[in-house]
Amino acid sequence: MKRTPKTMYKSVFLFLLCLGVKAQMTLDKEKIEHAMVSAMEWQEAHPIFALAPTDWTNGAYYVGVTKAHEATKNPIFLAALKTQGYRNEWKPLYRTYHADDVAISYSYLYANATRKNLVDLGPTKAFLDTHLYEPNKWKDGTDPNKEKKILWWWCDALFMAPPVITVYAKQTGEEKYLDAMHKYYMETYNLLYDKKEQLFARDTRYQWGVNAKDLKEPNGKKIFWARGNGWVLGGLALVLTDLPQDYEHRDFYVNLYKEMAAKIKDLQQEDGLWRTSLLSPESWNHGEVSASGFYTFALAWGVNNGLLDKAEYAPAVKKAWNALVACQHQNGMVGWVQDIGADPQPATADSWQNYGTGAFLLAGSELLKMD
Template sequence: MNKSILAIATALILFTCSEAQKTTLEQKDVFNETQIKESMIKALEWQEAHPIFALHPSDWTNGAYYTGVARAHNTTKNMMYMAALKNQAVKNNWNTFKRLHHADDVAISYSYLYVAENEKRRNFADLEPTKQFLDAHLYEDNNWKDGTNKSKEDKTILWWWCDALFMAPPVINLYAKQTEQPKYLDEMHKYYMETYNRLYDKEEKLFARDMRFVWKGNDNDRKEPNGKKVFWSRGNGWVIGGLALLLEDMPEDYEHRGFYVNLFKEMAAKILEIQPEDGLWRTSLLSPESYDHGEVSGSGFHTFALAWGINNGLLDKKYTPAVKKAWKALAASQHEDGRVGWVQNIGAFPEPASVDSWQNFGTGAFLLAGSEILKLE
């Protein structure tokens, strides 16, 4: 009898107070489609309410963020993404940022090209500034290209740092596709190969961030405490994430497509191999113990790339558990209010992050990952 009273009281409690718990339980179902979409929209809403940039709203940080927004729209068709894309495009007056020799400054055009293709209103998008940037960037001389800028960082090729392979190539590729001008793609390939030949480590199957991190076999070679080379997680995330974007829009019969497919698969295999147990990559890929916590921007790009590879038949199902483990951990990095935490600050090599550290490009990586997680299975 007493037991039954206790049972009733308990039932009452569970019933009355269950609303709060339900939310928590639902959030743990990180592969529920509705839940993924809600997490992504919360990330968007938080980021839109917390604008940030390095130098200008049209710079590469928003470039990477709005690339994620564009892909999220592509998957979900939720007009909240398109509203944000159009809003920033009009605010920026469809301009790239200003340094025509700098790949960073055209990253924003990925979002402009996406809007132009997917917003059917006539004369809405203005792609003239993008065209002007690309023409100058690819076809005019500058002191990186011609090697007259001999700084200690060896800025003697157009894309002398690996991040650049995310910033410009997918934009050039998409522009070539939309305008049906393959010459842009050929020019892109030329510069891509320069960077590949210089920064890709064929043994480790990872990119050095720039020449400072390529070993020359002397005492100045930068080593991690464990004696390994320094391979930056986000730096390689830029490359493999950029490869997924490139392959998405590159013609199936493009003569050099095989090169990109092969590079993508090589890197993917390596990224899979070194994934930490909890799902998130450390900022120093071969020295996870340097800062032994997951970092979300690099991990977001890796997760996006691997999931894209699965969804597009380039990677087999053995990648699926890795991708799911990564998304579970990415989702856990999101704060209750939508903020995506554990993002390494702007930088050029491995540095630590924290539960509170955020950047718009980290949110972009989260959205990219989510946009492909939604397509799994």
């Protein structure tokens, strides 16, 4: 992960250029909404996905569009949600054993709440019933890949499926889905959460003591991927939004959220963003927008919902948002987004992905709710 002085100076220069506007601690909500609309319009004009329009990348993007509409009531966001839903015939992707492939249903469920009989939830129900209750090679531990021995074997999954399950249970009134969600969430927590570092390993390949050859950063620290933990913390905020106050396991999610939020706040860098490698920020000394967007959203959500102390966390949130906006191009494109991956890698001012736009929209949606 070492970089030459020449390439390091180039990255630092590009990043400083990205942050050329001095961050202000005030919030102009009209400008926030304008930045969100601009980001969505650019993304809609530049569609991208890894597998199909219903895959996890678009799923994460449209979670951001969902929250943008919820916060602004701007019809342009709802129009985008409905358009993609009709185009997709309200279907998740085809891998019913894979948590990623139901993430798109979060936007369907939101659209369903805006107008009766608008959405066909049959495909989402069929996916969840198969995913949660039918056997598969991961549940059975028969997958030849040794790290894939539980249903949600990678930490990203905690963003992809649990928020969908929580909203679905809320809309249908069937608590059995929450119990199934909690069962599989606990499996992932017990396998991947490092209680000392208060962070999640992306999967067991990055978990010390599990592999014969432990992976580590050049500084000797464990590898904790920024976006991986962004998936988890952002997912926790989404889950807690819809999890019933009297649900018997709610305290577990609240406590985990607060613990991770405190850790993430401490890892914020001076420019307001987070680095791709949380415990080795010097590996690539520039901010990364997808992880930073998820963190900004999650921390702002905690302030807005009374779980985090406003005096302590609001300055960090505002600083992060101003840094995110400085990474948005004039045409609306959100840059400095690490490409699809599973571990810390660099980004550039011109690197973008739809899930990075989604994270940006999520962050803006909560900033609009702050005083």
